[in-house]
Amino acid sequence: MTTHVQLLRKLFEFIRSERVDEIAKETGFINRNRLMKASDFLSILFHVPGDLASCSIQDLCTKLLTxxxxxxxxxxxxxK
Structure with a gap:
């Protein structure tokens, strides 16, 4: 298990994914209920190996699907 995944699991131990979604609505990151929640977005960002800037949007879409x-x-x- 990678360090990123371990960090994400620890984060979600302290902050429930539902609370992450609530914070996203409060801050304007999410305005309406959609297919992808803020917690999903956060989770996929932690699964990107290396530098997020080098990851294409298509790669992120593929990771979300798979x-x-x-x-x-x-x-x-x-x-987003």
Whole structure:
């Protein structure tokens, strides 16, 4: 298990994924209920190996589909 995954699990031990989604709504990160929740977005960011800047939007979409069974367009991920 990678360090990133371990950190994410520890984070979710202290802050429930539901609370992450609430904070996202309070801060304007999420305005409406969508297919991808803030906790899903946070989770996928922790699964990106190396530098996030070197990861393409298509790679993020593929990871969301394969790891979290979320089919989402590149445009939707790009907006986040």
């Amino acid at each position: 790891e979290q069974d979320i089919l989402i367009s590149r445009a939707a991920v790009d907006k």
